[in-house]
Every structure is written in C-alpha cells, then in structure tokens.
Amino acid sequence: MAKKIETARLILRPWDEKDLERLVLSLNDFDLAKWMAFIPHPYLISDAHDWITRCGEITKKGPRPTAYEFAVELKSNGLLIGGVSLNKINWETQTGGGGIWITRNHQGFGYGTEAFQAKIAFAFRDLGLKRLINGYFKGNDRSWAMQRKLGYRRAGEVAARCMADGRQTIEHVTELLSSNWEHHRGQKR
Numbered sequence: 001m002a003k004k005i006e007t008a009r010l011i012l013r014p015w016d017e018k019d020l021e022r023l024v025l026s027l028n029d030f031d032l033a034k035w036m037a038f039i040p041h042p043y044l045i046s047d048a049h050d051w052i053t054r055c056g057e058i059t060k061k062g063p064r065p066t067a068y069e070f071a072v073e074l075k076s077n078g079l080l081i082g083g084v085s086l087n088k089i090n091w092e093t094q095t096g097g098g099g100i101w102i103t104r105n106h107q108g109f110g111y112g113t114e115a116f117q118a119k120i121a122f123a124f125r126d127l128g129l130k131r132l133i134n135g136y137f138k139g140n141d142r143s144w145a146m147q148r149k150l151g152y153r154r155a156g157e158v159a160a161r162c163m164a165d166g167r168q169t170i171e172h173v174t175e176l177l178s179s180n181w182e183h184h185r186g187q188k189r
C-alpha cells in the first residue's frame with residue numbers, strides 16, 4: 001500500500017523511477033555501504049532499478065504487506081536524502097524490522113533520527129505492531145546512538161556479513177517494545 005508520512009522537515013514516500021540517479025549517487029559510497037548488510041559495492045544503476053521495481057511490487061500487496069519501503073525527501077527542496085524501511089512484518093506476532101540510511105553529506109543533522117522516529121510511530125500507532133527488531137554492525141556508533149536515543153535496547157549479537165566488502169562481522173541485535181517507546185517518549189516530554 002502506498003503510504004506517505006510527513007515530519008517537521010521530511011517526507012517519507014514510496015520509491016519512484018525518478019529516484020534512480022540520486023539513489024545510485026547516494027549508495028555507491030563505500031563509507032555508507034560498509035554499515036549496511038545488503039548494499040552491493042559498487043552500487044550500479046541496475047541495482048537501483050531492481051530496488052525500485054521491488055518496492056513498487058511491495059506497495060501493490062494489499063492492506064497487510066510484509067514491508068513498507070520509504071524514500072526520505074527534504075521537505076524544503078524535494079531532495080532525496082535517504083531511505084527507511086519497515087520490513088519483515090509479521091502480523092501474527094506483531095513484529096517488524098527494517099533499516100535506514102542517510103546520504104553522507106546529510107548525516108549528522110538529525111534527519112536519521114527524525115525519519116526513524118516517524119517509521120517507529122507508524123509501526124506502533126498506525127499498524128499496531130508491538131515489537132521492532134533492528135541491529136547495527138560492530139563499530140557503527142552513530143547508528144547505535146540514534147537507536148538508543150529512540151529507546152532501543154541491545155538484545156544480543158549474531159554473526160553477520162556485509163555485502164559491500166564481503167567481510168564477516170558482528171551484528172548487535174536491538175529491539176524496541178511499543179510499551180518502552182511510549183514510556184521513553186513520555187520521559188522526554
């Protein structure tokens with residue numbers, strides 16, 4: 001189902017063919033891809049095309065899809081600056097996963113936190129999910145800082161592989177319960 005979310009500075013919207021070029025420019029960056037599990041390097045136009053096609057198919061899957069994939073756009077000028085996903089949705093167990101990236105020259109301005117927060121609110125409030133499972137590769141302090149700030153806790157470690165360079169690494173698994181999130185938000189008000 002196509003879904004659009006607006007935050008103070010961002011619009012989270014479905015991926016579109018018009019994003020091809022900018023997507024390649026953003027993700028063909030090893031310093032970004034090294035923190036992601038499934039981004040090949042180099043990242044080619046065919047990779048971007050496959051991704052956008054796949055996302056288009058997901059949105060046609062009716063009212064209970066297994067994923068929502070959002071392009072993150074700046075409200076001020078329409079520039080694509082990232083992607084955020086809510087995936088692996090299991091409607092029975094009310095759980096979901098997902099990831100995020102923000103293009104490198106837009107990192108550190110709070111956009112990642114803003115987009116991830118919007119995805120969490122959508123998952124818990126609109127979809128009624130109860131638990132989100134995420135993670136981050138060993139050494140990705142910025143991702144952990146963002147997740148921790150939003151209430152995530154570390155839940156374990158698993159062996160993982162990064163597609164960009166094929167290295168074996170450790171993924172810290174993180175989770176956020178909807179009850180903890182409401183509590184966490186309450187404390188910050």
Ligand SMILES: CC(C)(COP(=O)(O)OP(=O)(O)OC[C@H]1O[C@@H](n2cnc3c(N)ncnc32)[C@H](O)[C@@H]1OP(=O)(O)O)[C@@H](O)C(=O)NCCC(=O)NCCS
Pocket residue numbers: 031032035036099100101102103106107108109110111112113114135136137140141142143145146149
């Ligand atoms: C992780 C990522 C999405 C965060 O997005 P962002 O827009 O850069 O993050 P924010 O500006 O919202 O900052 C989040 C927190 O990171 C921390 N942070 C910011 N810059 C940092 C730096 N250079 N080093 C370590 N931590 C940093 C801060 O704690 C910050 O919160 P604060 O500003 O309130 O203190 C982004 O950096 C990114 O795309 N990284 C590469 C891909 C990736 O790691 N994806 C996640 C895979 S798990």
